[in-house]
Amino acid sequence: MREIVHMQVGQCGNQIGTKFWEVISDEHGIDPTGIYHGDSDLQLERINVYYNEATGGKYVPRAILIDLEPGTMDSVRAGSYGQLFRSDNFVFGQSGVGNCWAIGHYTEGAKLIDAVLDVVRKEAESCDCLQGFQLTHSLGGGTGGGMGTLLTSKICEEYPDRIISTFSVIPSPKVTDTVVEPYNAMLSFRYLSENTEQTHCIDNEALYDICFRTLKLTTPTYDDLNHLVSTTMSGITTCFRFPGQLNADLRKLSVNLVPFPSLHFLMPGFAPLTSRASQQYRALTIPELTQQIFDAKNMMVACDPRQGRYLTAAVIFRGRVSTREVDEQILNIQNKNCPYFSDWIQNNVMTSICDIPLRGLKISANFIGNNTAIKEVFKRISEQFTAMFRRRAFLHYYPYEGGMDEMEFIEAESAMNDLICQYTENWDASVDEEEEDTGSQNTTNVTGGNDDSSMTAGSSNSKYDYLQQGIRYAEQAVQDDKAYNYKAAAQYYMSAADSLMHA
Missing domain, CATH: 3.40.50.1440 (Tubulin/FtsZ, GTPase domain)
Structure with missing residues (x-):
């Protein structure tokens, strides 16, 4: 059996x-x-x-x-x-x-x-x-x-x-x-x-x-x-x-x-x-x-x-x-x-x-x-997490009592953002294919508008999300001079670069 x-x-x-x-x-x-x-x-x-x-x-x-x-x-x-x-x-x-x-x-x-x-x-x-x-x-x-x-x-x-x-x-x-x-x-x-x-x-x-x-x-x-x-x-x-x-x-x-x-x-x-x-x-x-x-x-x-x-x-x-x-x-x-x-x-x-x-x-x-x-459920959890983690609320229980590094929180947040972006990209992939099926030969979005609409939504959103996260951790690093903030900023900037290369 x-x-x-x-x-x-x-x-x-x-x-x-x-x-x-x-x-x-x-x-x-x-x-x-x-x-x-x-x-x-x-x-x-x-x-x-x-x-x-x-x-x-x-x-x-x-x-x-x-x-x-x-x-x-x-x-x-x-x-x-x-x-x-x-x-x-x-x-x-x-x-x-x-x-x-x-x-x-x-x-x-x-x-x-x-x-x-x-x-x-x-x-x-x-x-x-x-x-x-x-x-x-x-x-x-x-x-x-x-x-x-x-x-x-x-x-x-x-x-x-x-x-x-x-x-x-x-x-x-x-x-x-x-x-x-x-x-x-x-x-x-x-x-x-x-x-x-x-x-x-x-x-x-x-x-x-x-x-x-x-x-x-x-x-x-x-x-x-x-x-x-x-x-x-x-x-x-x-x-x-x-x-x-x-x-x-x-x-x-x-x-x-x-x-x-x-x-x-x-x-x-x-x-x-x-x-x-x-x-x-x-x-x-x-x-x-x-x-x-x-x-x-x-x-x-x-x-x-x-x-x-x-x-x-x-x-x-x-x-x-x-x-x-x-x-x-x-x-x-x-x-x-x-x-x-x-x-x-x-x-x-x-x-x-x-x-x-x-x-x-x-x-x-x-x-x-x-x-x-x-992905809406993931976003909900991510927003609640970010609201507390930005202020380092209740964080002292984890490194001291649990023996874990604060960097693990940053890696978990990055993994969640990647997951949200993957679900977003697979939603957008269907939209892109529909546009191709209707015979649209240009690369711009049919709704027109600003320049951002000409980009693929998945790669654009993920790229800017990574940049925003990187900027946030870079600003935090300037304030407190903590190594994990520098690492997190570098990690998000690298992810943004990868997203740009594959766009």
């Missing part, structure tokens, strides 16, 4: 991960003790992807639970599915990190990482044909962000040919726990960009909006948010766990969704999302479901897909649905919304159908989109 090893790091990662195991255990007919009580052979056909069959017919999750303090582990053990997990796979410290990314990545996390990797090796060795790793964590926390990214880099070194897929909860200013979340998220994104093949972005702000506006919950709890996330994760992994027509493993999903290695930040979604009061009065049709799945209100990320373009997308339908009707509706959506789909990737919306429905629904659909609008 093509097995997947699941890892959950930090308090948020463990809460989401545990809820995910509850949902898929129910779908596969596995009770809280690991015994199968299902009624369909399809439940067992590919169960070895996520479960290992132990002695006595007990099914044990291929899961590793990690935290730097014991409290979360105690909560998981005390929960209804606490006895489902292998006791040796609980790996935890005693000190905690106090929401400091540097402690999770460089000090306390580094002390625990060898013990974690030993458990990872044992799980990997028990697989017949390991296809990859799945990680749930939060980017705003010290353990989830700091140790989670350390774990991805170590696994990338040890298993370079295996896929790493993450479900990463992105911090939001509207739903915040700690003031240093922008620092933690910015530092985490750099490692996710380098070491993972798929990052499913989940935004607390979007989850709260869904609970308030769509589900009509007046006081949503973290259990409500975790239920939304676990339902989405269950749908995305459906094609790994049950027989399907397309996207049968992590690598196929990557090939279909990721056109360039660094552009692997995906927007998940789910439909139908209706309040419990109105759910029993609605009989959903495929056209309604397809319309909902592309709606911004059904996305788990707080950005509007209409502000960008879909490079690629995948829609996974569950229940008794007609393949022909699905294909017709997807084609209809693309034809009606041509400006919102990339025109240089043909057949860029993939569909998959699983006959086994989600509990309580006759039909449902999960969505995974690679849309350039996700």
Whole structure:
């Protein structure tokens, strides 16, 4: 079988991960003790992807639970599915990190990482044909962000040919726990960009909006948010766990969704999302479901897909649905919304159908989109980061307590700016091709105006962004005479020069 090893790091990662195991255990007919009580052979056909069959017919999750303090582990053990997990796979410290990314990545996390990797090796060795790793964590926390990214880099070194897929909860200013979340998220994104093949972005702000506006919950709890996330994760992994027509493993999903290695930040979604009061009065049709799945209100990320373009997308339908009707509706959506789909990737919306429905629904659909609008989320985090970093607020916790260099903040900011520019350039590439297709032979923008409009938007914007950042750090260097500011200014000027050469 093509097995997947699941890892959950930090308090948020463990809460989401545990809820995910509850949902898929129910779908596969596995009770809280690991015994199968299902009624369909399809439940067992590919169960070895996520479960290992132990002695006595007990099914044990291929899961590793990690935290730097014991409290979360105690909560998981005390929960209804606490006895489902292998006791040796609980790996935890005693000190905690106090929401400091540097402690999770460089000090306390580094002390625990060898013990974690030993458990990872044992799980990997028990697989017949390991296809990859799945990680749930939060980017705003010290353990989830700091140790989670350390774990991805170590696994990338040890298993370079295996896929790493993450479900990463992105911090939001509207739903915040700690003031240093922008620092933690910015530092985490750099490692996710380098070491993972798929990052499913989940935004607390979007989850709260869904609970308030769509589900009509007046006081949503973290259990409500975790239920939304676990339902989405269950749908995305459906094609790994049950027989399907397309996207049968992590690598196929990557090939279909990721056109360039660094552009692997995906927007998940789910439909139908209706309040419990109105759910029993609605009989959903495929056209309604397809319309909902592309709606911004059904996305788990707080950005509007209409502000960008879909490079690629995948829609996974569950229940008794007609393949022909699905294909017709997807084609209809693309034809009606041509400006919102990339025109240089043909057949860029993939569909998959699983006959086994989600509990309580006759039909449902999960969505995974690679849309350039996700750069708005990155810009939001970057702006919050810059506002604090410019004043060096809360920075003393990181070098002194975490043992990291301030230069790492500058490199993380540079990596984020590069990522934003890449998404911008791929949005502009579509616009340029449209201009060429209409027969425009000149190099100026059709709207005319000032001289800047004659340049390619992506290269121009990135060049000026780099110059502005370089000037900012050069001015700071003149004031405080710090070496890292000189280095940062030089790095941005070099990036501007590279951008000019390739323009």
